[in-house]
Amino acid sequence: MVFKKLLGAMGVGGPSVDTVLANPSTYPGAPLTGQVNLTGGTQEAHIEHITLSLVTRMEVEGGGGDYSATGDFYRLTVAGPTRLQAGQQMSIPFRIDMPWETPITTAYGQPLRGMVMGVRTEVSIARAVDKGDLDPVYVHPLPIQQKILDAFGELGFRFKSADLEHGQIYGVHQTLPFYQEIEYWPAAQYAHAVNEVELTFVTSPHAVEVVLEFDKRGGLFHSGQDTYGRYTVSHQDAETTDWRTVVDGWVRQAVDQHRSRPGYGAPGHGAYGAPGYPPPPPPGYGHGGGYGHHGHHGHYRHGGHGGGMGGAVLGAVGGLAAGYVVGEAVEEVFEDFGDED
Structure with missing residues (x-):
């Protein structure tokens, strides 16, 4: 997803960033690969770092009761100080080794209701950190x-x-x-x-x-x-x-x-x-x-x-598949998730 938000902190004509996952489906302990594509704007940009993070939503118990919080549980810096010339195109490959404890978000080929996860790209220029949109990640069961x-x-x-x-x-x-x-x-x-x-x-x-x-x-x-x-x-x-x-x-x-x-x-x-x-x-x-x-x-x-990629047909295993969010509803859930930050 191309960062629209970058224009705000970096000025009109600033660079754009597009993170592309080779395959958004993965497993606990498996690699998640892709590349971060940079396109220079109308002027030179001095990028301090580019960091990817795995982001999810969790329930937290507080003094006043329970509440939902969005946070990252894995961070990977894919680029340090980088000079991006005006109009220059640059591609940075990356590999995220999913933690073995990564929760599953998908089973039988459908998103698991209540679970959402994504990769967020952070770009720092002149000490201004912009967080781009989330690219959804689907974690299947081992x-x-x-x-x-x-x-x-x-x-x-x-x-x-x-x-x-x-x-x-x-x-x-x-x-x-x-x-x-x-x-x-x-x-x-x-x-x-x-x-x-x-x-x-x-x-x-x-x-x-x-x-x-x-x-x-x-x-x-x-x-x-x-x-x-x-x-x-x-x-x-x-x-x-x-x-x-x-x-x-x-x-x-x-x-x-x-x-x-x-x-x-x-x-x-x-x-x-x-x-x-x-x-x-x-x-x-x-x-x-x-x-x-x-x-x-x-x-x-x-x-x-x-x-799931391990399930042959949705609904073949009793009531497990009956509680999934499917179709457009999944996209709406993910949009709401992304808006929390």
């Missing part, structure tokens, strides 16, 4: 993430929404200042015990931490309370596991967990092994967490407010 999403859909869970929560998950190593929550309405067979399920992926080059939060229903003589599960799953086993059975085991463990049991929450204990549950998955799955009861979201996740 194979292991896609398999787990598929499993929830096959079990009958219906996608509700997704967002980013500013903060850290207790006991999980994070490199980004937020985590993603993918929220589901429960499948019919679990609806008697669960109001909703929140799924979080915290990804590294070798594995994915899967964190589940179950909002359990209360009864006549007891109140509902959240139950949490945490599992470490390996990228390499994405295609060799019956994920529907594994995810069903995770959910059943939460539904049937009525009291804390010794050993849960300690490293090395998974959610498997109890009578009547599916057999444990292959090595690399189900490690790390277990289940425990907490009365408040903040006991487990700090800073939050509580609350």
